[in-house]
Amino acid sequence: MTIVLALVIGALFGFVLDRIGATNPTVLIKMLNLKALGLMKAILLAIGVGSILMFGGQMAGLVDVGHMSVKAAYLGVFIGGLLLGTGWALSGFCPGTGVCAAATGRKDALFFILGGLLGAAAYMLTYPAWKSSGLLSGLAGGKVTLGTVPGSKFEGLTAISGDLLGLGLGVLFVVIAFVVPDTLRSDADAVAQPAE
Amino acid sequence: MTLNWKLGGLALGAVFFLAVLLVKPIGVSTQFVILDGIIGDAVSTELVTKTDDGYTSTNAYLAKSSGKYAKSVANPLNYSFVFVVAMMLGAFASMKARGGNGSDENRLPAIHYANFGDTPVKRYAIAFVGGFIVLYGARLAGGCTSGHMMSGMMQTALSGYIFAVGAFAAAIPVAMMMYRKG
Numbered sequence: 001m002t003i004v005l006a007l008v009i010g011a012l013f014g015f016v017l018d019r020i021g022a023t024n025p026t027v028l029i030k031m032l033n034l035k036a037l038g039l040m041k042a043i044l045l046a047i048g049v050g051s052i053l054m055f056g057g058q059m060a061g062l063v064d065v066g067h068m069s070v071k072a073a074y075l076g077v078f079i080g081g082l083l084l085g086t087g088w089a090l091s092g093f094c095p096g097t098g099v100c101a102a103a104t105g106r107k108d109a110l111f112f113i114l115g116g117l118l119g120a121a122a123y124m125l126t127y128p129a130w131k132s133s134g135l136l137s138g139l140a141g142g143k144v145t146l147g148t149v150p151g152s153k154f155e156g157l158t159a160i161s162g163d164l165l166g167l168g169l170g171v172l173f174v175v176i177a178f179v180v181p182d183t184l185r186s187d188a189d190a191v192a193q194p195a196e
Numbered sequence: 197m198t199l200n201w202k203l204g205g206l207a208l209g210a211v212f213f214l215a216v217l218l219v220k221p222i223g224v225s226t227q228f229v230i231l232d233g234i235i236g237d238a239v240s241t242e243l244v245t246k247t248d249d250g251y252t253s254t255n256a257y258l259a260k261s262s263g264k265y266a267k268s269v270a271n272p273l274n275y276s277f278v279f280v281v282a283m284m285l286g287a288f289a290s291m292k293a294r295g296g297n298g299s300d301e302n303r304l305p306a307i308h309y310a311n312f313g314d315t316p317v318k319r320y321a322i323a324f325v326g327g328f329i330v331l332y333g334a335r336l337a338g339g340c341t342s343g344h345m346m347s348g349m350m351q352t353a354l355s356g357y358i359f360a361v362g363a364f365a366a367a368i369p370v371a372m373m374m375y376r377k378g
Contacts, residue, residue, distance in 0.1 A: 013215075020199055025305045029375050041201040042202075045206065049205065050209040051351075080338070082363070083366070090322055094340055103284035108304070108320055112324065119329060122332055124258065
């Protein structure tokens with residue numbers, strides 16, 4: 001049964017990633033160089049919608065709180081984020097979109113995956129050094145949510161009701177998605193074009 | 197064709213919600229480790245071994261958390277690995293339905309052409325190096341754009357916010373410096 005769900009949800013996710021342009025490195029890079037923020041708006045809206053449905057569903061008792069899975073916070077999360085961001089901007093791919101881009105026939109995505117397999121292998125070999133450095137030790141409680149979610153196995157960073165905070169932040173993400181402009185930088189090339 | 201951001205964002209949010217509702221939050225980057233493990237175990241069968249109460253590995257990373265990753269390497273037909281294979285099927289179906297990327301685009305994306313001209317080998321080298329850094333960073337962080345940024349922030353996880361700040365703090369300046377045209 002879980003394999004059927006993996007096939008259905010995975011295929012939906014891959015389909016939608018392609019439909020929002022996330023398998024196209026040009027779209028990702030133009031989001032990151034702030035020239036075309038449509039994808040950013042879609043991502044912000046998605047986080048907001050996901051949050052509202054999940055926390056709303058949990059409050060109504062329709063969604064199993066036990067399905068939440070919160071990752072640990074540690075200094076390496078920030079360092080790893082910086083690294084991922086760098087490679088993301090260079091290549092225009094992240095792990096999920098790179099895999100999907102390869103499936104749509106993009107040759108450069110195959111090189112991304114090959115590099116990714118070697119990068120993951122390099123981490124597997126250097127993991128003991130990171131572990132002993134202390135940079136993987138939990139910060140601020142490790143696996144925590146910003147508020148305290150009733151019935152959740154994860155602790156809250158604050159005592160604020162995690163459900164209400166989740167709903168509120170969800171609404172905030174939706175609002176930000178609408179407020180973010182389509183572009184933050186005028187395209188110099190387009191501006192320089194003489195009027196016909 | 198490409199959905200507008202409102203429809204696209206709604207659809208993407210619905211998929212992330214569906215995953216939490218039915219199974220667990222979406223994540224992708226771990227599966228690069230699992231595929232590495234599968235390849236490694238095929239080359240050297242001692243990499244992953246069965247124990248009395250599960251699996252372990254000679255590699256400390258695969259062996260961590262009571263051999264959680266080692267178990268997935270030994271059983272590739274698990275939810276998370278099949279999920280990523282299914283993502284490829286979904287993206288492929290969408291590409292077919294919209295008529296493909298075109299052979300020029302498949303050879304070299306427009307943004308690279310606009311900045312560096314017709315240099316596919318350079319693009320493949322950038323993609324390779326980018327992939328290496330992305331996955332090394334994702335494993336150090338314990339997740340990627342899907343697991344930390346989308347699933348994490350959606351659940352109000354502190355780690356998701358820390359990750360997103362780091363990722364954008366690096367990605368925006370790098371993209372602005374490297375891709376000035378197009």
